[in-house]
Amino acid sequence: MRPNKSDVLIAFKAISLTEDMSVTEKRVAATLLDHYNRCTGQCDPALNTIATLLGINRRTAIRATGSLERSGYFRIDRHGGKFHRNSYQPIWARFRAWENGWAERRRLAKQFRSAAQNLSPLQGPGCHIGDGGSATQTCSNNQSDLTSAPQQQESQRALSATEVTAVKSLSKQSESGQQYSNAQERFHGKQSYGEVARIAAERRWNEALTRQLASAPDVFAGVIDAIDSDLSNATTEVEMTRRGRGVEFLLVQLDRRKAFTNADA
Secondary structure, three states: OOOOOOHHHHHHHHHHHOOOOOHHHHHHHHHHHHOOOOOOOOOOOOHHHHHHHHOOOHHHHHHHHHHHHHOOOEEEEOOOOHHHOOEEEEOHHHHHHHHHHHHHHHHHHHHHHHHHOOOOOOOOOEEEEOOOEEEEOOOOOOOOOOOOHHHHHHHHHHHHHHHHHHHHHHHHHHHHOOOOOHHHHHOOOOOOHHHHHHHHHHHHHHHHHHHHOOOOHHHHHHHHHHOOHHHHHHHHHHHHHOOOOHHHHHHHHHHHHHHHHHHHO
16 A cells, blocks of 8 residues: 555654654664655565664564564565565554544643643642741642641741741842852852752752642643742742742742733733
8 A cells, every 4th residue: 555645754753752662663663664665665675784774783673673563563574575575564554543643642732731821830729828828738748747736836937937038039139130040159169068958958849849740741841931040049948948848939929920910911
């Protein structure tokens, strides 16, 4: 069966993006397509030719072509080609089916992006922090080591003061246009204890943010784009004072920015 004009392009696209092939199988599949003659339908490169072109062992080429046959991307007519070499025929219907699945995947991703634009990045049930204002609990379980009510209230008052200080610092830095650069301090001279603690705090809230939004890559990308150096530094300050609360502070600040932006619009 002769391919349509776009089938070869679709096949190369599928080979590049599919998760069904290993790296070696992708290279072998691309080599087979490169030898396919659209006019005659002939595709019979020698195994030694494939191995030489790709710099792999002949046995590796044999295993890769066999895997491509089992996965349904190529049909092998053994000793049916020129000089009794194997003849390889791409299964165009298989590549077209992959393209249809990819198109559906793109459609769903577009719907997800459209829905995410109307949603706040904050997830989870509401709780009270600081002065009692409504916020969002970002942890699915309570990781606090405080058990008594007075201790919790004292902790919340301390956290509120820290957040107020961080927000004031963030506002001042934004007005003056100053930016803090951790990179310069990390690679010049011996690091002090405070510098090490700051780096560890920054790493913690970054990792927490990545875990929390791992299932929503588009939202995660939007949050990353919205974080400037001033907000990053303020979040690190909160994380250093109250371990585990930096990412909550970050998301609250982003949500407030979004609210202000929508109000101005």
